[in-house]
Amino acid sequence: xVTLDEKERFCGCGGRGHLEGIMGHRAMRLRFLDMExxxxxxxxxxxxxxxxxxxxxxxxxxxxxxxxxxxxxxxxKIYLTxxxxxxxxxxxLKDYMQQMVKMSPLQSYSLEIVEDDPKVRIIGxxxxxxxxxxx
Numbered sequence: 001x002v003t004l005d006e007k008e009r010f011c012g013c014g015g016r017g018h019l020e021g022i023m024g025h026r027a028m029r030l031r032f033l034d035m036e037x038x039x040x041x042x043x044x045x046x047x048x049x050x051x052x053x054x055x056x057x058x059x060x061x062x063x064x065x066x067x068x069x070x071x072x073x074x075x076x077k078i079y080l081t082x083x084x085x086x087x088x089x090x091x092x093l094k095d096y097m098q099q100m101v102k103m104s105p106l107q108s109y110s111l112e113i114v115e116d117d118p119k120v121r122i123i124g125x126x127x128x129x130x131x132x133x134x135x
Contacts, residue, residue, distance in 0.1 A: 002064040022061040025084060041087045059089060063096035066111075070101055075109035081116050088113060 003017040010030050011021030021027045028037040031054070035043065044051035066078055080088060093111065101107055114120060 002061040019061055019065045023058055023084060028084075037084065037087070055087075055089070056092070058087070059092045060096050062088075063093055063100055067097060067100035070106055070109050075106050077110050077112060079112050079114045081114040081120060083116060085113055085116060 001017045002019050002022065005017065008017050008021055010024070010027035011018040012024065012026060013020075015021070025037055028040060032040050032051075035051075040051050040054060044055040062080075069078070070076075090111065090113070097109075097111070101109070
């Protein structure tokens with residue numbers, strides 16, 4: 001959950017306020033029926049107010065989810081990847097992260113964009129499964 005806004009109903013599961021409901025490709029297409037996600041972010045660069053508002057919300061949602069992970073699991077290296085990683089504005093994300101992670105012991109995290117590669121997904125799934133089994 002990254003928002004409690006009742007209007008956020010774009011998640012594929014039908015739930016409200018989920019990260020996927022803001023950042024997911026399908027959710028962006030539903031939100032902007034007249035534009036593709038690539039066009040939304042391009043229009044934001046060109047000053048379109050509606051698209052700029054969405055770009056800020058998109059980055060705040062990612063920052064909120066990432067900050068939650070840091071608060072629950074501690075700082076570390078955070079890898080960002082996937083189909084929509086091309087839309088990342090790293091300075092904007094870092095600014096929102098700075099606003100959300102205030103405790104100095106937690107501020108030793110780092111963010112890195114990693115090329116979307118099927119091998120990385122498989123390794124990530126294996127690591128996650130191994131960590132879950134070890135708990």
